[in-house]
Amino acid sequence: MRLTDDERVMLDGEQGEAVAAAMDLLVRYGEVLGAERLVDTDNVCGANLFGSRHSLVCGSPTPDAAFSEHSLDAPTVLTIPPVRAQSYQLIGPMDTKHWQVQGLPQAEHDEIIASERYNAEHGIHLLTTCTPYQVGNVPLKGEHCAWMESSAVVYVNSVLGARTNVEGRESTGAAMLTGKIPYWGLHLEENRHGSHLVEVTTPVESNRDWGLLGYWIGEQVPEEAIPVVDGITATTPDLVRLKHFGAAAASSGGVELYHVPGVTAEARTVEEALAGRTPVERLTYGPAQRREAYEHLNATATDTSVDLVMIGCPHATLGQIRDVVRLLEGRRVHPDTELWVFTPRALRHVAERNGYDRALADAGALLMSDTCPAIGRFLPKGTRVIATDSAKQVHYLPAIMDVQGRFGTLAECVDAAVTGTWRGEVP
Amino acid sequence: MSQVVLTGRGLVGGVAEGEALVTREAISGWGGVEPREGRVIESRHELVGQSFAGKVLVFRGAKGSSGWSGVFHLTRLMGSAPAAMVFTTMNTKIALGVVVTHVPAVTDLDGDPFELIRTGDRVRVDADRGQVIVTPAGG
Structure with a gap:
């Protein structure tokens, strides 16, 4: 791969070991791809919120160790400098408000909060959503980006005409520190x-x-x-x-x-x-x-009882939240069923101002943010069957959490939350 | 039976040998693999329930979530990574995945690995030379 002078300087370590490790990762990755060069990017979305699942396997409990290993694939623990590119944290493992509903122990909560603070101190914007394009990161047509989160990548590539491949944690970590990503695949006009x-x-x-x-x-x-x-x-x-x-x-x-x-x-x-x-x-x-x-999409389900209804994959818009509120008017969630709605934290603040949060709570539902059951790996205790209006969530959650999954319309999902029973109809 | 030698492009260097686990399907990493055991968990995948830990994984490539590399990265740290990877379709998920898994990986082979390698065959992956040497099971 051909490197420019500024890239060579980074690789040679003149800007510190962490930047050199980031450039080394990008070179290794670019050469496997067969990329001829890197491209500048100032729009990076990655996932660097770590709890015990990631810190325990690092051999060192510090946030620098987790970033060095998981975000840069570096062989040693490096001191990570502030990020260079405009960088955004995607969806993470914990709702900072309703973490106890997730069943997280205090120590795990504290570790993730410390990780969040570490990200903030390094200049990573804490969007904590799978839909950055809803809340402050709307790339332009033709803009070279380095994004993780397959649902967000396909959205900004297709709907907005931005240019990004599906990046991973290590390549976005490296892009944050260098402002570079391999010029390959969907960055090139002829591949689009x-x-x-x-x-x-x-x-x-x-x-x-x-x-x-x-x-x-x-x-x-x-x-x-x-x-x-x-x-x-x-x-x-x-x-x-x-x-x-x-x-x-x-x-x-x-x-x-x-x-x-x-x-x-x-x-x-x-x-x-x-x-x-x-x-x-x-x-x-x-x-x-x-x-x-x-x-x-309904292949994993045999039971008609429903324990959890999950709305907001990818994270719900304000419109979707209002739709749930209206479908629940005059009704209450069944005592044996939970209804959880997930949205970006920025939109949760608006939903609170609009009273949607209160309306959901009054009907026995819960508005959550920052995470989802598949990413955070949590369900209400004893859950055997989930229902959702999201093909993505019903694809992943049964596999990850070993439960049955039902898929249908939003109205069918809210109906299941109210009755505790799935009555969805085959289209 | 005699050995078969396939030649292609070595991606991540090194040499490893193991029993083959073969699927023509692409594999989902995040949400498709449990990293602790290196086990495929995608509900309707033909390998569901099977572990690739210590095996030579022969597959089409990567699909699904952008967490692909992160999950294979975890398999390395948890000791459940494949011994080597042989695949046919390049994309960013598999490219980054093989880089961070640190196991020998080969693609662009001069023969169809799905015709020439069966699950259970003994396979030696020499990524420094871009070679995949197959000794059929029972051969």
Whole structure:
């Protein structure tokens, strides 16, 4: 890989051992990719909030040790300087307000708070969400970014036209310290054209419909595919629908960029999305395909009782929170069931000002932030069945926590929370 | 049966040998692998329940969450990493994953590893030379 003079200076250690280790990691990674060079970035989203799960395996309990090992893959413990690039903490392991609901011991809470303080002291913005694009980090079309979080990557690539690959903890840690990332894959214009044409022949309207479509596409196309979704005529999607769509496609498969001609940033027409080329493959999505995706998403469930309803994967918008509040009007969550809604901490503050927090609590539900059950690995005690309106959460949570998962509409999920019973209908 | 030698691009240097665990499917790291035991947990994956710890993992590549490298990084620290990795589809998740797992890794092979390597075969991965040497089980 060719390095510029400023990159060479970093690699040679003139800016300290940690910057040198970061550059070393980027070079090792870039060479495996076959990248020819690095590109400057001033927009990095990573995950450096550590609890005992990460600190225990480091051999040293200090935050510098955790960052050196987990965020830089460095062979020794380094003193980490303030970050160079604008850097953002993604979703983490703990709700700083409702951590006791998660069942976390005081010592674990204290360790994560110390880790958060360490991030803040190093200049990392504490967004603590999987949806930075909702709360203060909205990259521009063409902006070179280095983001983790597959659902956020596919959103900013596709909807906004920003340029990032799916980065990992170590590459974003290194990018924070250097302001560099390998110039490879989706950073290059020629790699951003559509490859697979999906012709949608059935109405796709609700969040559930978009989740099903995304999940099916992710299962059908290879990891490197860039799907072009044609035939969306019933409605224009919005932020929430595309948030659910991309998250689903990045869970069942590896979709990092898609085009919805007329809607997303880089494609006004199908021809433009495909750059005038013939698609590698044409797929048709109709009622049978929708049914198949629904069955796959509900494959782990046999029981009809529901212990937890989870809303907010990826983190809920204010609109979604208000929808839950309205669906709960005049009703109460069943005594044997929990209803948890997850949102970015910035939006929780707004939700509190709007009274949504209080309205949810009055109905027996809980508004949480900063984390989710899959990331934080927590559930109400004794949970056997979860229900959610998120294809992504129902893909991961049953595997991670060994529970059954139900997937349906928001209204079906709230109904399950109120009755304690799943009554969702096959679309 | 005789040995088969595949040649490709060595990514992370070193030599390792072990029993093959083969899947044509891509693997999810975060949410698809339990790092403590190196066990695949993705509900409908063909390897669900099986551990790759100490084995030569032959697979299509990486899919799913951006936590892929972080989970394989943890398998190294917890002693449950694969002995080596042989894969066919490059992306950023697998590239960073092999870098931080510190095990020999080879891709771009001159033959189809899914046709030529079966689960249980003895496989030697020489990433310094970009070679994968397969001794069929029972051979």
